[in-house]
Amino acid sequence: MLAESLALSAALFTIGVVGVLVRRNAIIVFMCVELMLNAVNLSFVALARAHGTAGQVFAIFVMTVAAAEAAVGLAIIIAIFRHVRTVNLKNINLLRG
């Protein structure tokens, strides 16, 4: 049971990473980040069965952070869209040194 859960978690995480790396739409990148977080959550819960409840507590922490992050992240994306009329990451390079 544990092995399957961890495999699913790894698969979800990999999908998230690849999505962050290859997609150009900010919303989709953002969704992929959420996917990675949830993959981690899955492994936390799975491991909690074996090692005690600390993992479950952590999962709740992560969900809280993810919710906060979603609120701030979406707000930023909307602000950026208002500013440059696009959410394509190719066209946003304000951090350029």
Add this chain to the structure above:
Amino acid sequence: MNGLLAAVHYNTWILTTLLALPLAGVAVLALQSRAAAGADAAAKMEIARRTALALFVVEAALSVGLWWSLDYSSIEWQAAVTLPWIPAWGIHYKIGVDGIAVVLILLTTFLMPLTVLGSWTGIREKPFAFYAMLLLMTTGMLGVFVALDLALFYVFWELMLIPMYLIIGMWGGSRRVYASIKFFLFTMLGSLLMLVAILYVAFKTGGASGVPVFDYDLLASSAAYPAQAALWLFGAFFVAFAVKVPMWPLHTWLPDAHVEAPTGGSVVLASIMLKMGTFGFIRFALPLFPSAASDPAVRTVMVTLAVIGIVYGALVSMVQPDFKKLVAYSSVSHLGFVMLGLFAFTTQGMQGAVMVNLNHGISTGALFLLIGMLYERRHTRLFDEFGGIARVMPMYAVALSIVAFSSMGLPGTNGFVGEFLVLIGAFRTVPVATTIATTVVIIAAVYLLWMVQRVIYNPLARRENAVLHDLNWREVGLLVPLVIGIFWLGIYPAPILNRTHAAANRVIERVGGVPEVNPTELTVRQ
């Protein structure tokens, strides 16, 4: 007096109070600043400077008791307090003083009100922020003098740098950004190296227990590092303190910082902050790493750098066209005397070094205040712009002459006592270097007399100088305590010397010098 102080348990709360009061003052100023948001600039300035002055006067009044309440012949820390701060990391709120620290604490608490008076009309922009910076800095500086825990010490050390950086950067002259960044880079470079050394020492001494040791006494008594490591550690502390002293060739931030800083900033920088470097040597670098400090090669380097600084500072200050730069370079020379006295490892040298520290605080502080007074009137500091103003400003002329002669080390003023003790003490162990350093009595006369001549003597040629007003009562009032200090320390320095004697001898003993004990003290002990 002593009974009264004991009755109120003075020694148990005084140091903490001295540290906390300025911090509370920052809060007070912040509240006042919000309350006075709508007021005009003059009203804001009035509120801010009055509050700051009141706070500093209270601080000074509280600190006076230290003069009587402590046992200066003891080698134990006085007025000591130890409370756990972050026990898991071995960090404590451990503070305490000895004679050397008390002298510098009193110098600080007494100069700060004068600094406020010196900035009375000069600071018109953001007065609340300015005085808050001064208060914050005071906590930092006093903290360095009292900290007996290296982590605590480091916190205070950094705490005093940042307000000074802001004071130069915000209220400074036209090149203030350059000067403040230079100041910050030099001092940061040094203090980061010191942080690394502190961490190494703490973890090394903590050893197997896993809890690092930051306690000064434990570190000083164990000192279990290989000789090679001790040299590197000493080197790291050396860079941090040498920048602050400033020792040649790490001094070039000082003239720029002084020229750009406002009067109050210059006074604090020269009078108190430079003392952090030499105090750091006395309290930390020498006792923590005695094997490295007494290494012949290290001592030769130190003495050589000190003598170069003494002569170099004097020669360069001789050719400065700017009043403030002249005084800044003369500081390099004076602090060189302190370093020479420290590394002489004799009682006279060490106590002389403490005296020079104190004297430099008084005399150079007074010089910067005097420069500020002239600058407020004429908005220039170039010697070419002045001349003959003794005719229109006789009181200013008297004050400038007294301070200049004190800075020159004329007998009867404080400058002589310090310089003489340093030189006579250093001559016993490093005669050649001392003889070279003694030539500076000639150069000092040249640059200081030339300075005096170009400002107050010579023909009163310029029209704008002919209409200058003499000192007003506020300015006279703030100079009088300094002049009294100059003569008191010059004529009757024995109270100070007796208070720093035991502390100085403890350091000398630690580094393997020969402490000379006062004969009177012997009779007391028997």
Add this chain to the structure above:
Amino acid sequence: MQEAHPLAETAARFIWWLPTLPLIGFLINGALALAATAKPGPADPSADHGHDQSTGPSHAASDSHAHGDDAHPPRHRFARAVSVVGPGVMVLAFGLALAIFAVMRGAEMHAPYINTLFSWMPVGDLQLDAALQLDQLSMVMVLVITGIGMLIHLFSIGYMQDDPGYARFFAYLNLFVFSMLLLVLGANMVVTFVGWEGVGLCSYLLIGFWFTEKANADAGKKAFVVNRIGDFGFMVAMFMLFANLGTLNYVDIAARAGQFAPGGALVTTICLFMLLGCFGKSAQIPLYTWLPDAMAGPTPVSALIHAATMVTAGVYLVARTSMLFSIAPVASLTVALVGAVTALFAATIGLKQWDIKKVLAYSTVSQLGYMFVGVGVGAYTAGVFHLVTHAFFKALLFLGSGSVIFAMHRAYHAIHNHSDDAQDMRNMGGMKRYMPVTWVVMWVATLAIAGIPPFAGFFSKDEILGQVFARAHGSTLASATYLGVSGATVLYAIWILALAAALLTAIYMTRMMLYTFHGPNRTGDGAQSHLAEAPWIMTGPLVVLAILSAFGGWLNLPETVTEMIPLGPTAVLEHWLEPVVGGATERIAAGSAHTAASTEQVLLGVAIAIAVAGIALAWTRLRPSSLVPKPLAEPSTGFQKVLENKWYVDEIYDVSVVKPVYATSRGVLWKFFDVGVIDTLFANGSAALARFLGWVGSQVQSGQLGTYAWLLVIGAVLVIRAFAQAGG
């Protein structure tokens, strides 16, 4: 453990009042000076700047009016109080000195009386006290300082009466006397050093008294700086003494001087460093150049500080530390040789000076050289004797010249002439008609300095010459080797140099008298009628000094003279100083045969003949009637020009020392090293490096989120791999 000193319960216990009295005078006069001129400014010095501009000119105008020469300015606001306080404290101090002197004469005292005031610098084994020491030598100096000082203070009441800085002047003068008394009364070298620097300070302040002239301010600064060169030597000597003997008290130094090997390198070095101090303060080669410039100060200052007291401090110090010099023959010979060379060198310059005060200045340098010859050959009594008589006649000469200058100033002032030089002898001439008292007393002083019996200078100068001659005939000095030459040869050379200087002294002094007081008057028709004798407050001290100059020789009559003519008691001063310097003199004179009476008589004759010859030569060869006033005079040429320009020593120092030091400090140390090397390389260099690294880093910053993400992932993979490897 020790029995009470014979002076313990006498007037001597008030010895600390001696310096305290002038100090009180200084404080009062200083406060009055400040109170008369100070006017506190507005609360905010920068706020009402615009307002200042409008009222400014009138303020400036009234100010320049007060300082100007034209209208007769009102006397100083507190002139009365100052006239009472300034000289008053001196009268009291002199009275106290006389009382203590009277007590001392009655007491049998072999050890100095030490009066400890408080502990000054207690640091380990250096236990310095603020302590005063009274012995026969300091008593002589105290009497000279307070006595002559009192007369000069009185003279100054008249001389400075119209000066706006009247109170300031007396404040400085009182401060000077305080410092000078501290110098001679100090019980350890450091207290002496306080006085030593203190007199230098007062000298600086008084030379630059009229500070709005740049030349005066420069002269004051030069005096202080050159003195500081000497002070450097003094300090190093103190350090060496303390490092080797562990004490700086004179009594203890004397007790422990035996620890030094006689004639050894150590004690010689100490003495040579001390000498540097003495040469600076007493204006000997190579540090004499400040003294002639010091004449920029008011004339009473020249009399008190730059003739009678301060400049003799070096001589005093050699006598005070005679216990060291007497065991260092090489150092002692250096003292004498430098003294002799200076005596002659300065006398040559004195021959061609036109400024009356400059003549006297070089004469002072020359006579100080004489004193050094005396103390150098171990004739400490003779040196101090000449110090005392010189104080009498040189103070008189300076005050007399002051009286002449005062008259000249008044005359020029009356006709509003501001261009002519009131001190140039070419503008004087025939002054004896207008100032008979000054004329007579000045001649007394001239005869005294020239060495005509029975005036004071004759006895003191002759004693020095005789002692040099006697030492050359066998003493520790004569048997020493000095730079490869035998000491006896050096002593004979010194004797000849001193004789030559005596001849020149007689010549230049007679020249000065002739040009000033004799011949036709050259002041100019308008001013001539305004020339007049000075008021009694000024002539009074002159007369007193003239009496002293005439009869000062009775202080120490030589046996040779008293045997021939029974004038009075023999060698009073020598007996008086015996407890202080007797031992040292004996140590140096060890092995000398007593000079035969006939030889001494011949020497006496030679000295008189030389003095008379000098006066006669000048009297017959110089023609005051052929002089023309300064503006019409032609520039001199050849060797005369070299002398007039003082052998170009100032110029040589300027080119060889002053300018190179400045140029190096500015060009090399500051501009090149500080600003160039350290700032560019270290400070700005490190900043540039940081900027470059930042630029490299910034190239990675593409701004593309995708790139960042890739880097992040690659980094994470690498970290995980590293952990995996470390773990297993």
